[in-house]
Structures are given as structure tokens and as C-alpha cells.
Amino acid sequence: MSVVCRSAVPEDVEALYELIEGYAAKGIMLPRSREALARTIDTFIVASDDERLIGCGSLCRLGSDLVEIRSLGIADGYKGQGIGSKLVDALIAEAKLQGIPKVMALTYESAFFQKNGFQIVDKEIFPEKVWTDCVNCPKQHCCDEIAVVRIIEPAQENEQLSFAQM
Template sequence: MVGKKLETNIRLAKQTDINDMFEIIDYYANDGIMLPRSKNILSHQIGDFSVVELDGKVIACGSLCKLGDDLVEVRSFGVLPIHKGKGIGKQLLEFIIHEAKSRKIPKLMALTYEVDFFIKNGFEEVAKEIFPEKVWKDCIYCKKQNCCDEIAVLKRLDLLDNT
């Protein structure tokens, strides 16, 4: 039905979401757009993930990975392709930003190919070299380490604003 708003539920992830999350991340990892995550890793990092659910099925996921006391990374962020372009990513990112604020973390970064999406949502493009925390946490394991073509984006949060 055209124009019908999807009734989604955005929430923190649970262990029962791992298979759906794996499916989303694996889809993008197979295209070289996202780093792969095993189900075991997802299980250990479940507390960092948020999901969007539609009719009982997880259709989007994303996580906040702490890189330092004042910096988290938005990562493993994806929407099932059939649901792209419906505002689901924006809703999930807003939820994740709220989570970062509740954790009192003032800066969010991401390495992405979807720069326009992040810019539209209040991020700014920055040099990835300003994030040595990211380089030592993940980039050393990436096959694109020496030829990374992802763009770094950053959003500074006003922790006094609870919206």
C-alpha cells in the first residue's frame, strides 16, 4: 500500500536477534561495505546493538562501539535492502544517538560509504586520521587497511539536550 507508514519497533538487541543481525551484516560484508561479524562476536557485543523490528523480524541493526571515554563509533549499521529508503535508517540512527547521550558520550564517529546519509543527520566529514582509537581497535584487522576508501564522519552531541 503506497504511503502507509511502517509500524516498527526500535529497541536494544537481544540474544534472540543474533541470526537476523548476522544476516544483515553478512549481506553488506559480502559486498565489502561492512566488516564481517561472527555470531559469536555478535553474542559477546549484544549490549552495544540496537535493532529495528517489523512484524517480529529484525530489519535493521547498528551498534555503538566505545573507542574512548568521549568517543563511540556507529558501526555494523545496516537496513535490509528491501526496506532501504523508508526512513528506517534515520529512525535507528536517532535511537543510537539517544543511547550515546544516555551514556554521556559526547562524540559519535563512523567510517562509511553513505556519507550523505550521515551528513543529513548532523554529522560532518572529517579526516579519519583524527581517530587513532579506531585504527588500533579495528583497522589493523581490515583487508583494506592500507587502501581504505571509507569516509570518516563525526557528530558532536549536546549532552544537555535530551532530545
């Protein structure tokens, strides 16, 4: 099986919706409407095999020096094969190209993120996140997610990264 990470396109909206909805139904990811996905399609990177979309993740800008990895998920039957790490690498590369030095996530899978170079931190150090999303979350006062962050170096002017290299 050959897995390719690439920028999402409008034709991916339905597959993204179904993948994210599966996680949201379990209470481990915030739901996203088809309309919201269509509006933010340019923030998503997807993983696909030869036949279908099998993973996704997006970057949400929270400030001039901070982005959040969100909606990171892998289709059933494809977990544990390194696809999540490929998606994180592609998202980190995108943040690097945008010159954003801090990448954070709220997760239930802190070991996965630590394996990918993130450190566990206190979520209160991200007021940008708290006031953007957490204020509307049903778990606002009893949040059980773990905050992680990774500091990256901005890309050099001559550095070009391609998702196909991931």
C-alpha cells in the first residue's frame, strides 16, 4: 500500500466529514459540518492510499506564532501503520513554511504526540485556544484533553518541502 499526504481539495469534503464524524460520535473530536469543512478545506492535509482518503489533519492559526493541529484522524483498519506520523510531519512542514514556530494540539493520545517530538504542557498557556474554541465546548469546565506543543524552526528561504516526500 502506498500512502500519499497531500493538500485537501473540495472533492474531499464528504470523506473528511465521514471520517471526522466517526470520531465526533465517540466524543473524541469536535464535529465539523460539511459547510465548515468546505470553508476551511485549504487548512487540511489528507492521507490517501490508491483508492480512498484514509486520514486527515488540519492547521488552525491561533496567533502570529501559534497553530493548532486539529481534526487529526485515521480511518479504521489503517491505524498503527505510521500514517498519523506522516500527517503530523506534513502539518509541521506546512507550519514551518508559514514561519510559525509553535504547533500545539489538545489530545487524548499524548504518547503519540510525544513520539512525534511534542511535549506535554499546561493547556492554560494557550489563551488563544481557550478563547477561540474552548469557550464553546461542552467540556469547558471539565476538559480531560492533554495539551502538547512542539517548537519548530522556520523554513529557510531556499527550503522547499513537498508532501509527496513525507
